[in-house]
Amino acid sequence: xxxxxxxxxxxGARLATLLAKDHQVTVYGAENHPAYNRILLSGLLAGAYQExxxxxxPANVDLRLGVAATDIDRVARTVHGEPYDALVFATGSRxxxxxxxxxxxxxxxxxxxxxxxxxxxxxRRILAATGSHPVVLxxxxxxxxxxxxxxxxxxxxxxxxxxHLLERQLDAVGGAVLADTLAAIGITVRVNAQAVAYVDGVLxxxxxxxxxxxxxxxxxxxxxxxxxxxxxxLAVGRGVLVxxxxxxxxxxxxxxxxxxxxxxxxxxxxxxxxEQAAVLAEVLSGAAALRYxxxxxVTRLKAAGIDLAAMxxxxxxxxxxxxxxxxxxxxxxxxxxxRLRGAILxxxxxxxxxxxxxxxxxxPVPADRRSLLLGRMSAALPAETPALMPDAAxxxxxxxxxKGEIVRCGGRSVxxxxxxxxxxxxxxxxxxxxxxxxxxxxxxxxxxxxxxP
Numbered sequence: 144x145x146x147x148x149x150x151x152x153x154x155g156a157r158l159a160t161l162l163a164k165d166h167q168v169t170v171y172g173a174e175n176h177p178a179y180n181r182i183l184l185s186g187l188l189a190g191a192y193q194e195x196x197x198x199x200x201p202a203n204v205d206l207r208l209g210v211a212a213t214d215i216d217r218v219a220r221t222v223h224g225e226p227y228d229a230l231v232f233a234t235g236s237r238x239x240x241x242x243x244x245x246x247x248x249x250x251x252x253x254x255x256x257x258x259x260x261x262x263x264x265x266x267r268r269i270l271a272a273t274g275s276h277p278v279v280l281x282x283x284x285x286x287x288x289x290x291x292x293x294x295x296x297x298x299x300x301x302x303x304x305x306x307h308l309l310e311r312q313l314d315a316v317g318g319a320v321l322a323d324t325l326a327a328i329g330i331t332v333r334v335n336a337q338a339v340a341y342v343d344g345v346l347x348x349x350x351x352x353x354x355x356x357x358x359x360x361x362x363x364x365x366x367x368x369x370x371x372x373x374x375x376x377l378a379v380g381r382g383v384l385v386x387x388x389x390x391x392x393x394x395x396x397x398x399x400x401x402x403x404x405x406x407x408x409x410x411x412x413x414x415x416x417x418e419q420a421a422v423l424a425e426v427l428s429g430a431a432a433l434r435y436x437x438x439x440x441v442t443r444l445k446a447a448g449i450d451l452a453a454m455x456x457x458x459x460x461x462x463x464x465x466x467x468x469x470x471x472x473x474x475x476x477x478x479x480x481x482r483l484r485g486a487i488l489x490x491x492x493x494x495x496x497x498x499x500x501x502x503x504x505x506x507p508v509p510a511d512r513r514s515l516l517l518g519r520m521s522a523a524l525p526a527e528t529p530a531l532m533p534d535a536a537x538x539x540x541x542x543x544x545x546k547g548e549i550v551r552c553g554g555r556s557v558x559x560x561x562x563x564x565x566x567x568x569x570x571x572x573x574x575x576x577x578x579x580x581x582x583x584x585x586x587x588x589x590x591x592x593x594x595x596p
Contacts, residue, residue: 147225147229147230150171151174154420163204169222175208179194188266189447217376231396233399235367236366236367238362258360261285269358283309283311287444287449291449294330298331300332301330306335308334317487319468323468336350382401382409410440413541443540452488459485463516472490472491473489474490529583534550555581
């Protein structure tokens with residue numbers, strides 16, 4: 144089958160890799176760079192990674208880097224005159240620049256001292272800035288990541304218009320604890336702060352405050368990139384509308400990742416994008432029974448000094464919480480009918496893996512709720528050791544890699560396991576768990592590596 148993919152970000156690259164062996168695949172990537180891990184961009188800002196560390200495994204496909212697909216003929220089924228049997232939109236999303244005076248020029252381009260935080264080129268622009276007063280506008284997930292990355296180079300101010308940080312993932316208490324955690328690592332947080340203008344390197348707020356902001360990093364959300372899809376007449380809402388086969392309104396066209404809207408949801412996270420890529424690869428290969436029914440979201444933010452997992456709905460029949468602001472720790476469980484409806488775990492909590500599994504599997508919560516809040520294992524909840532972990536337990540959520548797959552892959556080190564299963568190549572939040580399994584395997588079965596072909 145001749146398959147053309149438009150977009151070579153994390154979704155497009157994953158699909159290309161899955162399809163390359165059995166299909167003729169052409170990929171158009173508007174960026175000049177090979178596919179890279181966007182999740183690690185904040186580490187690039189912090190100096191923890193080099194650009195080469197972000198590279199995703201290359202796919203053996205006909206790759207057109209720096210080429211935007213613009214000429215699509217749906218009737219002839221061609222892109223730039225070349226035929227396709229299936230066309231996949233993986234065009235991702237674009238950063239939103241809010242309508243604040245001075246952020247953009249008359250041509251609509253960002254002010255020279257203003258940069259979004261979305262792409263590798265954005266990071267290069269931020270790192271090339273010569274100013275000494277960085278300000279991040281927007282306290283959502285990407286904004287917090289950007290501020291944490293810049294804090295590795297000096298003091299940073301984080302400005303957010305909502306009453307607390309990460310209002311989509313955290314409640315007010317969690318937001319306050321996170322703000323204190325950020326303050327301890329050199330990030331000044333201002334919430335309920337509305338930006339009204341950017342003039343001469345100064346960000347003006349509605350209360351009259353003026354903040355030197357050079358550079359000014361804007362992280363005010365993203366919008367699905369659907370311009371091309373709309374131009375050829377596909378049905379579009381907040382994203383390209385797709386069914387459970389990820390099929391768009393044209394039966395030969397599909398969409399995955401940030402640009403796709405499935406059952407009303409546009410996810411904007413890597414784990415759902417990779418789940419969609421896996422399903423679509425099977426659909427295009429003839430697995431007619433396989434369908435995508437949606438994703439259960441777990442947001443992870445793991446950087447130096449910050450460890451956060453947030454999932455599901457924070458309201459339930461039973462709410463159990465614990466806060467220790469002095470230690471940067473907060474936990475909240477929302478339970479309905481004895482099962483976990485949602486949770487927040489902020490700070491060092493060794494039960495994050497167990498809580499995530501309870502959420503994923505919809506299994507009953509242990510009677511001793513304290514064991515999940517405080518990281519204290521009880522008889523009702525065995526300690527999380529690799530030996531006791533069931534083979535079906537998902538270790539790497541980004542790539543849906545189970546403990547059983549790690550055991551069977553033959554690797555005995557994190558790099559070997561990553562190469563063979565893709566575990567740890569997403570957000571990296573599972574690295575400690577994978578390392579623990581690798582160490583355990585090296586002890587109980589050290590010779591398996593020797594016979595790996």
